[in-house]
Amino acid sequence: MATELLFAKTFLSHLDGRPAKISPDHIEDPRSYPSHSPYTLPRHPSQKPFSKPPPTTTTGTTTTTSENAPTTKRNPGAAPATSVTLRSARNPPFELVLPAVALTTSLAEIKEQLAAETGIPLDKIKLLAGKKPVGDSKVLKELVSSSEGAGAGGVELGVMVLGGGAVFFKGLGGKEGGKEERGVGGEGGGEVTAAAAAPVAQGLSGEGVLKTEVFWEDLKGFLQQRVRDEGVAGDALGVFRGAWEGRA
Template sequence: MSEATLDKRPIKLAADHVSDPRKYPNQSPFILPRHTHPYPRRSVPGTKPTSKPLTATLKPMRGGSPITLADLDQNTTIHDIKSSYAAQSGQAIEKIKLLLNKKPAADLKTLKELGVDGDVEFSVMVMGGGGGGSNATTPAVEKTEPVMTAVPAATGGEDKMDVDPPTPAPESEKAAAEAGQKSGREGVEGILKTEEFWSDLKGFLAQRLRDEREGERVAGVFREAVGGK
């Protein structure tokens, strides 16, 4: 069949068209690759460990008795160790943080992934300031309050508050107050007699009224009123 006999027009398929898988070309068989597990597998109780048993010693950083976990293997996760420690110490598992060589150990890491091939020692950090477990008792602190002693009332009637009689102000203070008032009046009268004050008032009124003549007239009225006193 030559190229001239080929139909160059596109093939139109119906909306409900279904292909027949029997007409697909044959493919050679192949094997899918093995998928790696995204998380480390937990150790199943009752199974034999693949390596020699390990012992983990967990020492609290803020005091307390260390806890030893035996019969561990390299596939044991940090989460498994934290669960065992929480069950024995009474601490909440979400507050426990394990440190290996002063570095935090992730919960999903196994001992093998952390490079542990023998007995290991972890430091235990309890987040939130926890102590040595639920059995730890906090000593009670006694609060001492001052004792109020009653004072017996004096005989002979009710107690009255002694009030000192009002004392008149000294003559020097009166003279100072009168001198201040007098100097204040003299200062105001002196300012009203200056042309600078009236020119400033005229300019202010002209600016507020937006009319220079009206401002000059109002300032003249004020000046006549002040001069008539």
């Protein structure tokens, strides 16, 4: 470091001894500069500005290009559709099938339809794609894996009912079971299949809710979701239930 500093000082002192070719207050008149004509780059002879590539047509494994090939216009009203399966594995178990739903439908609309069918509040419903939660702003088109034959195999979404939501379950379509025709956003119909009857009687509230096994199963699922440990969740559930049943 000392050697570099010494070299810098020696170099600067050597420059100070040399005469300055241009003084600090040097001024030159721009009108004395020699005039030059502007130079423009020539255009490439084989390139046309803003040219569009001609459409291509594919036959088998051979692709040909045609300058006068006709263009195919899509009908904007014919939106692609797919079937949507909503399945809850437990607490409460049910399955909702919507056979023809536009790929532009958002998950928020699907949740609204599911809430209307089951009676579960919107804030107690969480949709899962590949066992992972998905946001309400997404549309079905984003969940389709490939663009070819979009929605041919259908979209399957899991349903997770959050804590306390199972108490509001009234069965699908306002019934304890069976099938009904429904739609999402006025497009297509839906087939509803109930996997199990509602275990809680209609209108049950207050301490009567805490006397049902559904409430404690729902609380257990909520604790498992929050603490992510089945053993700890079971111990906490036992403490809560024992304290409630052993009061007074």
